[in-house]
Amino acid sequence: MSPPQQKGRVRPETDRDSAWWWEALSSGRFEVCRCAPHGHYFFPPAPGCSTCGSPDVRPAAVCGFGVVYSWIVVHKALDPAFVGDTPYTIVTVDLDEGARVFGRIENGPLEAGQRVCATIYNVRGITLLGFERA
């Protein structure tokens, strides 16, 4: 299956809190954060749990499955980098473990609750997280 994003290329500005996440993704691993005391899964990476505030936060692998919470179809690229991509679809996905993430998905019919599965793809040297219909 072709990746959900063909042309648009914007390099992520990673930081000290996120570097590990991008490195994992580049190595083919989809992980999010999980707090040790309660097992809350969350995203994006931060040095404190967004549910309970615990500082004991660790990378945790996720199954990659989730459901579509919402989506958009972009018809007009407001950033020049994505002019060649339109129309394109972005989904908000609630992972089975609980964290919420955004990603590209191939254009086509969608509905809330649709099962999707994470896919890791490459756009000219940049590794990104996307989704496929499950």
Add this chain to the structure above:
Amino acid sequence: MGSLVATSSPSPKRERPSFLGATGITGVGYTNMRRHGKSSVLGLALEACRAALADCGLAAEEVDGVASFGLFGDSVTSQAVGTGLGLGDLTYTLDLNNGGSQPCFAVMSAAMAIAAGLAHNVLVFRALTGRTGTKVGSTRFESPTSQYRYPIGFTAYPYYIAMWARRFMIETGATENDLAAVVISQREYAARNERAVRRNRITSEEYFVREYVVEPFRTVDCTVEVDGAVAVLVTSTDRASAQGAPIAVIEGAAWVTGSGSGLDIADFHSWRDFTRNCQFRLAPRLWASCGLRPADIDIAEIYDCFSPAVLYGLEGLGFVGRGEAGAFIRDGHTSAGGSLPVNTHGGLLNEGYVHGMNTVAEAALQIQGRAGAVQVADAETCAVTSGVLVDGSALILRKGDR
């Protein structure tokens, strides 16, 4: 005004903040809303501030405070405006940086400073070259979570709010007809507002032939970016009476940085419910702060960077029930002569995007009875909001005694 202690606020009960009922907005100043401006941001800010002072007849030397808000460094500082206006020592300045969630909050903060005795007359402004300079609606800004959005083409506010709107439509049953209703009704007001940039009336048929920017938004569902500035003068009710200046009294106020509001202004990974925004969260405190109810309000000026913001605002503040906002608008309740005129200047959608400072200014003019062609007869109370995602603020303004 005996018992205004909040009755429905979380325990322990809070005393009513002292600035409420004791401060308000007198002067209001605008620049033109420009699509081809050559003025600097500072030039626009000074022009609007001078106009606000002239509007209420206050001498520049009487100003001892300046407050403002910007976004990602697109504005100028209160310090620069104080200098450009040739003001004396300022005893209170505030430079906020959280965009459209903060016009009401900036006014509220100025009012708090006045009630606390830190300042007497505070100019609150917003200035931007949103058309010819930094475009808030489409420019990429690096922030902690932009790394998760920009590389996938999730780059701008129309997209973020469309993502919320889709879910809102799924859960509440709202449709594109409801978005159209917002656009069509507000154009009717804009047609009568000389400040508005978009002034042509629009029919449902005309709405639906517009192209999508991002589903479900068409061009006309999005605010029009302009170069412009708006300023208001906040002072005490006592000073306004002594001066004989009409005042819109700040009767209620609330701010919220919602729990789970994320790591920056465009982050909503941790916000679980895209169908309820900041206005739902602050509403109980807003009403408790003034002892009023939605049914007591004559006008609502609702921050509308995009059309569904009005649906969120009407439902969030409790003017209508869940899923009822679209029909409420189509039935004419928010139009001139309706039970709750909404966005009487045509909204940010049509007047131009001065980031909601113009929403506050319109509310003040309405309550002072100076809103010209769009004046709502006998308007005594007005709700005004700022912000449509996870952070936001709101005010209740009441007609002052002359």
